[in-house]
Amino acid sequence: MTALDERSRYLRGLIIDALEGGGRGHVGSALSLVEIVRILYDEVLRVRPDEPQWPDRDRFILSKGHGCLGLYVMLADKGFFPREELLRQCKAGALLGGHPETHIPGVEASTGALGHGLNIGIGMALAARMQKRPSRVFVVLGDGELNEGSVWEGLMCAAKHKLSNLVVMVDSNKMQSYGRVEEVMDLGPLPVKFAAFGCAVREVDGHDVQALRDVFAGLPVDGEKPTAIICHTVKGKGISFCENDATWHHKASFKAELAAKMRAALETI
Amino acid sequence: MRQQALDMVHELARRDSRVVFIGSDLGPGVLEAMRQEFPDRFFMEGVSEANIIGMAAGLAMDGYIPYVNTIATFLTRRCYEQLAIDLCLHNLPVRLISNGGGMVYAPLGPTHLATEDLAIVRALPNMSVVAPADETEMIRMMGASLDLPGPLYIRVGKGNEPVVTGHIPGFTFGKAVELRSGRDVVLISTGAQTGQTLKAADLLAETGVDAGLLHLPTVKPLDRDAVLSAAVGTALLVSVEEHTLIGGLGSAVADLLADAGVLKPLLRLGLPDAYPTGYGSQEYLLGQAGLLPAQIAAQVQERLAILS
Numbered sequence: 001m002t003a004l005d006e007r008s009r010y011l012r013g014l015i016i017d018a019l020e021g022g023g024r025g026h027v028g029s030a031l032s033l034v035e036i037v038r039i040l041y042d043e044v045l046r047v048r049p050d051e052p053q054w055p056d057r058d059r060f061i062l063s064k065g066h067g068c069l070g071l072y073v074m075l076a077d078k079g080f081f082p083r084e085e086l087l088r089q090c091k092a093g094a095l096l097g098g099h100p101e102t103h104i105p106g107v108e109a110s111t112g113a114l115g116h117g118l119n120i121g122i123g124m125a126l127a128a129r130m131q132k133r134p135s136r137v138f139v140v141l142g143d144g145e146l147n148e149g150s151v152w153e154g155l156m157c158a159a160k161h162k163l164s165n166l167v168v169m170v171d172s173n174k175m176q177s178y179g180r181v182e183e184v185m186d187l188g189p190l191p192v193k194f195a196a197f198g199c200a201v202r203e204v205d206g207h208d209v210q211a212l213r214d215v216f217a218g219l220p221v222d223g224e225k226p227t228a229i230i231c232h233t234v235k236g237k238g239i240s241f242c243e244n245d246a247t248w249h250h251k252a253s254f255k256a257e258l259a260a261k262m263r264a265a266l267e268t269i
Numbered sequence: 270m271r272q273q274a275l276d277m278v279h280e281l282a283r284r285d286s287r288v289v290f291i292g293s294d295l296g297p298g299v300l301e302a303m304r305q306e307f308p309d310r311f312f313m314e315g316v317s318e319a320n321i322i323g324m325a326a327g328l329a330m331d332g333y334i335p336y337v338n339t340i341a342t343f344l345t346r347r348c349y350e351q352l353a354i355d356l357c358l359h360n361l362p363v364r365l366i367s368n369g370g371g372m373v374y375a376p377l378g379p380t381h382l383a384t385e386d387l388a389i390v391r392a393l394p395n396m397s398v399v400a401p402a403d404e405t406e407m408i409r410m411m412g413a414s415l416d417l418p419g420p421l422y423i424r425v426g427k428g429n430e431p432v433v434t435g436h437i438p439g440f441t442f443g444k445a446v447e448l449r450s451g452r453d454v455v456l457i458s459t460g461a462q463t464g465q466t467l468k469a470a471d472l473l474a475e476t477g478v479d480a481g482l483l484h485l486p487t488v489k490p491l492d493r494d495a496v497l498s499a500a501v502g503t504a505l506l507v508s509v510e511e512h513t514l515i516g517g518l519g520s521a522v523a524d525l526l527a528d529a530g531v532l533k534p535l536l537r538l539g540l541p542d543a544y545p546t547g548y549g550s551q552e553y554l555l556g557q558a559g560l561l562p563a564q565i566a567a568q569v570q571e572r573l574a575i576l577s
Contacts, residue, residue, distance in 0.1 A: 102359060108330070109326075109327075109330070109359070110354065110358050110359060113350055113354050115319070116323055116350075116351065116354055116355055118323070119319065119320045119322070119323020119324055119326075119327070119351070119355070120323045120324075120326050120327040120330070120355060121327060122320070122323065122324045122327055123323065123324040123325060123326055123327020123328040123329070123330065123331070124327040124328075124330060124331055125327075126324070126327070126328060127327065127328050127330075127331035127332065127333060128331070130309055130310075130333075131331065131332070149319070150317075150319035150320055150323065150351075153315075153317035153319055153320035154320045154323065154324075156315070156317070156320075157314055157315075157317065157320050157324065160314075
């Protein structure tokens with residue numbers, strides 16, 4: 001099991017704050033992708049929080065939009081919008097809703113319906129190439145999302161166009177809403193599947209920040225192929241009683257006591 | 270009509286470097302001249318409509334104006350969520366050139382008949398919807414389409430429709446075209462059905478019925494002023510469409526009249542709430558639905574007789 005450092009715990013603390021403030025949210029799927037977005041925004045993505053539409057920026061699409069709290073805390077931390085917005089998420093008139101939308105500074109595509117982000121990212125990657133921009137496109141998919149056929153349509157297209165500026169990451173926490181991925185819709189060996197669909201594939205512990213750094217440092221893996229990074233993660237990572245528990249996929253009534261319990265669990269790591 | 274639409278994509282690509290073309294798995298040689306001239310802006314992406322719409326959205330987000338072409342049923346039903354979210358929610362300038370609106374693919378059966386396309390695309394916020402009557406109008410509409418904000422659905426007829434709008438200059442989105450004035454009844458139609466409806470108006474004139482014809486190339490946004498002024502000046506409105514009666518042109522007109530508080534008899538002619546059966550030709554299926562000129566005229570006369 002990968003230990004979480006101070007920054008990872010801090011970001012999870014912000015997620016708990018947002019859950020408590022908004023009174024609801026997707027929990028497990030946000031907690032599983034914290035290190036992925038953390039390393040991307042801290043060290044990899046070329047973005048300008050004070051100029052979100054800078055043309056040469058890298059694009060990041062959270063295709064598994066329900067994990068948005070994991071993205072929101074990063075965008076707030078980077079200064080795309082005030083941190084106080086986290087505490088109002090999902091409230092009437094709030095900037096932040098239960099899925100990312102493009103009116104939020106730093107959000108490139110409105111997602112939430114699964115199986116859309118990769119395809120949009122393909123268009124962005126093609127555009128970058130055609131416009132001779134250095135922009136790269138990073139898309140995070142959930143493994144439950146891989147049930148959608150549009151993902152596999154997109155992978156064929158990305159490979160055909162040799163989109164080496166496209167990086168597809170799977171937040172492979174092995175769980176989906178109903179339960180374990182292998183029971184709901186077994187995906188089989190993901191590295192083999194992604195390779196067969198034309199990607200250069202890497203696997204990584206999605207909570208190991210150094211391992212993530214190393215993988216990102218090696219991009220593109222193949223100058224003629226899109227890169228797929230299978231990030232092995234734990235749904236609910238960091239809060240012991242949330243981990244690998246499908247009932248923590250989403251909480252519609254999130255009370256202060258629950259937040260206190262989660263904070264206590266986070267402190268004991 | 271489709272050929273003119275595609276030729277215009279090539280022409281627009283010459284005029285504007287933002288224009289790209291995306292097809293699914295179209296016939297061999299489609300837009301070959303454009304592919305030769307602009308290989309970087311020509312895409313043929315296979316039988317994968319969901320991916321194509323998402324890809325078009327991504328290109329549009331970074332400044333391109335994609336013109337997407339495939340068969341109407343696949344461009345609507347198959348990827349409806351992509352139309353709703355990728356294109357309409359993001360309000361992107363993607364143009365959908367939709368082959369075979371209505372009964373065009375009659376011999377191929379109901380899997381290929383786009384009889385509810387106008388209803389479902391019209392229901393999407395930000396989507397504009399057009400159905401040109403003939404190839405001249407298609408060319409004018411395409412010429413005007415470049416800078417239209419937001420997504421656009423273009424219903425394409427079979428081709429070789431009678432040219433009934435050749436004398437109309439230019440094209441303005443959202444504007445109706447009065448093809449014939451008349452006081453006894455005003456027929457309202459869109460798309461290729463306008464040609465049939467004009468013939469029906471001629472037949473009515475021969476029997477002494479003064480029939481007007483208002484052509485609505487833009488189904489959304491509907492030309493409110495034109496429809497309301499037609500309603501004021503006549504005893505009967507008749508909508509004619511090669512489309513299910515649920516949610517298409519006739520529904521749009523009825524909504525408009527109801528919302529404006531205008532009480533006016535409205536006869537809606539279109540397809541019944543049923544999958545067409547039998548194959549044959551487009552004309553054969555239109556005849557089954559009572560949408561040939563003589564049938565339209567007869568139904569109008571019947572309604573006028575009841576009203577009088």
